[in-house]
Amino acid sequence: xxxxxxxxxxxxxxxxxxxxxxxxxxxxxxxxxxxxxxxxxxxxxxxxxxxxxxxxxxxxxxxxxxxxxxxxxxxxxxxxxxxxxxxxxxxxxxxxxxxxxxxxxxxxxxx
Amino acid sequence: xxxxxxxxxxxxxxxxxxxxxxxxxxxxxxxxxxxxxxxxxxxxxxxxxxxxxxxxxxxxxxxxxxxxxxxxxxxxxxxxxxxxxxxxxxxxxxxxxxxxxxxxxxxxxxxxxxx
Numbered sequence: 001x002x003x004x005x006x007x008x009x010x011x012x013x014x015x016x017x018x019x020x021x022x023x024x025x026x027x028x029x030x031x032x033x034x035x036x037x038x039x040x041x042x043x044x045x046x047x048x049x050x051x052x053x054x055x056x057x058x059x060x061x062x063x064x065x066x067x068x069x070x071x072x073x074x075x076x077x078x079x080x081x082x083x084x085x086x087x088x089x090x091x092x093x094x095x096x097x098x099x100x101x102x103x104x105x106x107x108x109x110x111x
Numbered sequence: 112x113x114x115x116x117x118x119x120x121x122x123x124x125x126x127x128x129x130x131x132x133x134x135x136x137x138x139x140x141x142x143x144x145x146x147x148x149x150x151x152x153x154x155x156x157x158x159x160x161x162x163x164x165x166x167x168x169x170x171x172x173x174x175x176x177x178x179x180x181x182x183x184x185x186x187x188x189x190x191x192x193x194x195x196x197x198x199x200x201x202x203x204x205x206x207x208x209x210x211x212x213x214x215x216x217x218x219x220x221x222x223x224x225x226x
Contacts, residue, residue, distance in 0.1 A: 030211070031211070032211050032212060034214070036217075041219075042219050043115070043202050043204075043217030043218050043219045043220050044154070044202070044204075044215075044217045045217070046214040046215065046216060046217075049212075049214060051212075087153070091211045092211045100156075101153035101154040101155075102153055103152070103153055104153065
């Protein structure tokens with residue numbers, strides 16, 4: 001079973017920040033939080049990952065709560081091309097390297 | 112820089128036939144993974160290769176499935192006597208090193224349809 005829970009779907013207006021939540025209440029101390037997205041008929045695209053600290057790269061920001069039981073992926077200025085399914089997964093010794101994927105969040109960016 | 116390349120992109124085969132799916136990982140990546148994704152579902156782990164170590168085959172659904180990785184680079188996933196339930200997108204990913212702080216980079220997959 002997936003170790004993460006995410007909303008099934010979300011909408012966001014173009015140009016606004018998209019905030020995607022993820023719960024991972026059973027995360028272990030050595031497990032990283034990863035975010036990927038998948039656009040129709042393409043392979044998953046790596047976005048960002050983190051362990052404890054907040055992270056930022058050219059695509060997004062990742063905010064991890066202090067207790068590490070949840071996180072939020074932030075796309076600062078969403079565009080129509082950001083419409084995709086977003087997957088939050090945990091990865092570490094306890095989950096081995098099998099990357100158990102849940103169903104993800106379908107993010108729809110509206111003009 | 113080239114990403115992970117998979118071929119063919121689409122494969123239609125008759126039930127009972129064997130198929131081979133190919134993955135060319137990113138050059139220098141030591142870790143290679145195979146997953147499959149059924150329509151509207153998340154990813155299902157199949158097999159993992161790391162360097163010269165014995166692969167982790169724990170995700171292979173039956174003995175009809177096998178995979179090889181030659182020379183630490185190209186990998187082939189073989190499905191023998193295909194069944195209709197094998198229809199899915201088969202995804203390959205590679206990672207520059209072992210460890211959980213190393214992101215996977217995916218190819219665009221092979222869509223397998225068994226008729």
